[in-house]
Amino acid sequence: MDLKVVKINLQHSRCATDNLTVLLAEEDVDIALIQEPWVRSTEVKGSQDVTAVEVEATDGVGITLASIYMAHERPAPPEEARKLVQENPNKTLLLGCDANARSENILPSCIQHEAGDIPRVTEQELQAPCNKIKSKKAPGPDGIPNRALKLAICKRPDIFQAVFQTCLNEGTFPKRWKKQTLVLLPKGNKKPGEPESFRPVCLLDTMGKILERIICDRLSSFAEDKGLSSVNPAQQWMLSNAW
Incomplete structure (x- = not known):
């Protein structure tokens, strides 16, 4: 299953929102996970703390993609994020978070690494x-x-x-x-x-x-040992053998 996914923090910018609209149209993006949307009057373009979508592959395997925003001025992680993790203990869950996210671990204790x-x-x-x-x-x-x-x-x-x-x-x-x-x-x-x-x-x-x-x-x-450098050529720039 090949999906084009965009995860972006718009920082309440109208210009960024307009650019995203063009990107979605030109690149034929399947899923857009948006944080800090541009607010116009009472209309909010996107969600605030958690954006999530569940995708089911042709073989019936379900994958949940989610983006979490954790503001410095509020307790982290948000309750919606904890609930999302707790409700998907046996499912494939791909979480992305805002760069300002706190370091608190929100994963269930059963899948946390021991020291x-x-x-x-x-x-x-x-x-x-x-x-x-x-x-x-x-x-x-x-x-x-x-x-x-x-x-x-x-x-x-x-x-x-x-x-x-x-x-x-x-x-x-x-x-x-x-x-x-x-x-x-x-x-x-x-x-x-x-x-x-x-x-x-x-x-x-x-x-x-x-x-x-x-x-x-x-x-x-780890990426080189697992062969992850060949997943997507567009993501190879940070790898030592990319050039």
């Missing part, structure tokens, strides 16, 4: 992203220079392995590693009083970057 199932973070996994860190790059909000962080990892890798292993076991990504320091860099000979004279750059903590790289490397390795 012991997660491979240990090896020293090689830690050193690979560490070696790519540029020592002279500006630090993030924590103010820790990259040179000092690299020396600390080199001297006591076990401490950092334990930290990242805890993150993987608990399925969490520390909020402080998501915070950014905004720096405005002047553009050449532009007038200093004009907004367009500056280039905004957001600096993140390097510890968060290392954790992201560990996760990314594991996902890439």
Whole structure:
């Protein structure tokens, strides 16, 4: 069963809604899962927290596709999302969530991974992203220079392995590693009083970057081992052997 599915957050934008309308017409999309729709008067274009559709294949196998929006200002996940998971314990359920979603695990305990199932973070996994860190790059909000962080990892890798292993076991990504320091860099000979004279750059903590790289490397390795890189050529750009 081949389906063209679009999942998109419109961010209440009329322009994005218009563009989506054109896309659906030109690409012959079968299913559109929409979050944060554009609201016109009392008419809402799409759903708010959960958009779901159930598809039945020719062989009778049912698949539920769902998109979940979890706003920062409200408890997550929404009750509709919990209900959707609980009502489909033995069905194939494909869930997608908004990029602002919280890290709380909503899957039933019967299908959650035990901490012991997660491979240990090896020293090689830690050193690979560490070696790519540029020592002279500006630090993030924590103010820790990259040179000092690299020396600390080199001297006591076990401490950092334990930290990242805890993150993987608990399925969490520390909020402080998501915070950014905004720096405005002047553009050449532009007038200093004009907004367009500056280039905004957001600096993140390097510890968060290392954790992201560990996760990314594991996902890439999993995709290659399972042959997932050949599923859709349009999705190969993030894989190491795509080019």
